Amino acid sequence: MADGPNTLLELNQRSRDVFRQLVETYLETGDPVGSRTLSKAATVSLSPASIRNVMADLEELGLLTSPHTSAGRMPTEAGLRLFVDALLQVGDLTEEERAGIEAQLSGSNQPVDDALAHVSQTLSGLSHCAGLVVAPKREARLKQLEFVPVSPGRTLAVVVFEDGMVENRIIDTPPDMPVSSLTIAANYLNARLKGKSFSDAQRQVREEIAARKAELDELTTQIVEAGLAVWSGTGQGKTSAGTGSGAAGRSLIVRGRGNLLEDVQALEDLERVRRLFDDLETKQELLELLSLAENADGVRIFIGSETKLFSLSGSSVIVSPYTNADNQIVGVLGVVGPTRLNYARVIPMVDYTARLVTQLVS
Template sequence: MGRTDGRASDVNTPIFARGPSLAELDERARDIFRRIVESYLDTGEPVGSRTLSKSGLLLSPASIRNTMQDLTQLGLLGAPHVSAGRLPTHAGLRLFVDGLLEVGDVAEDERRSIDARLRAHGRNYEDALNEASAILSGLAGGAAMVVTPTRDAGVKHVEFVALGAERTLAIMVFEDGTVENRLIRLPAGVTPSALQEASNFLNSRLRGRTLVEARVDLRTELDGARRELDETAARLVEDGMAAWSGGAAEDRSLIVRGRANLLESRETAEDLERVRSLFEDLEQKEQLIQLLDGVRDGEGVRIFIGAETRLFSLSGSAVIAAPYMTGSQRVLGAIGVIGPARLNYARIIPLVDYTARVLGQVMNA
């Protein structure tokens, strides 16, 4: 099980100060705080002093209330209504996750299922990324996100292969051994010679260079070479470059699966409003990619909770994410689960960690 790292993303600046540390809580306060958070994560309901007094605590409701008041003043608990019980704040959830959460492991049958489903796609990385997001959304019960890899290896070979009259397979082989395939609709009237011409043009300009390095120069060169290239070959070059990710956030793909899971068990108007806000967050593709790119500088699971990031300040969402990387520890991208702050952290953290590790192995095969 990899380590967890609760640092908020630099891109999404924290908008509240960190709360107290566990060292500032005595044994009674820690016990009461832990019970409240565990109950909230299990039921989603506020917890009152009478409920706690019946849970095995050898304290009077009055003593429990006094401690709950102290925890509220520290910013770890809050009350949805004056007469209600207490809920953990985002700062309280952060303290719990960092210091009190007991993380389990992935069940053996789930390990076998994750391995089999991801490895079934061989070197088809696009299918593997889609499968990884489907796996996590199914097992974790939230929405799963995968950011496609940044591509920083040089190009070794480019080829267009016709797949009938209307489609071609654009193949790009990189110097690190990875291969990206994209299906492209053929322009009308494309001939085999035009396919070869487009392949030759890209090979002569891209070989040994990264897509990021070649992107701007290639556009300029294509404009100048249109008189020499067949019109359909020039169109193929444009379509091929548009289909391949160049590494910039605005061009990379964010795969999201399992949005429907977020609507389950949302009974109140407040619950539905939070989900509506979360759906709006999911539309912020560039910001989500930047958030997940913040995972790239660590080796383990990263957790972002609610108002720790400006992106989730309204929806109160949480993200559990981990990088997937090559055998040489070069980070390719990130995968994670997003949902309300009341995620099942103990279950989802090891699922995300294990899926990221297997995905990295598949991408490095």
């Protein structure tokens, strides 16, 4: 099995030339590539017989595979990874493509969510894949918080934000907790946290609990911790009319899934695309996948089974984080498409868009 750069060291120049040309041809056509096709390429000055020998060696290394006995070869996922990491020559965007992306972000009065939706649509149109954007964390300010007992050991926490959004969550409390303790907890929070963002409220409560825990009634401390300080923020019980989904109340924007139906060449491809559509509906898993990109600078590429989410549909994901004015990563954008997508074109597209969105949210 190929293991990236180490495998590259095993290839002589002739093998590299054949491998590079085969992968580039496959990415362009989507079809297995035969030795006669490669022998006609200007970059490969070998006979079909010599090319077949090289292809056999590459297949033995796990870089190529043959879907049928009489068919040509195509790169494996390991082969695509080697190509992307070591041999890919990334291109640059045209002025028209840059202008198209910039136009979707123009307009100072455009809400950020609308601009990001346009970005997702633009990425989809330019790449002919599905465009993905994970929007920044929502930082609405708190207006009021109340605790309502619903049964012994169960309490409804109601959080009202200044923008009108309401979040409800059932929390566990001691079965014998008096209503007065709930009232004290609500009064405590409302007096100190009104007008603060949710993350600031969480941070302040943690700090005050640590500093003044001995001063608080033990039961009141428990409800404060359960009600807000250790709130997971996963959005369960949310009653907002928005699209809140998944981690930290973020939203996911997906545009252009119809593009994934292009170039379907066989009936088995339809089943693969259907599986991809099912994958795209699993927003929580997608958010977890895209969050991986937040831990690295620049563009990240996931090919096929490198991600649990798209392992069955045989797809690639190209994503890049974007930051705010404090250089903190606040979201992720990118595209998802077939593993044979045009990496050289899509990578700079995602990178440039991420840099523009960074300017937008800064």
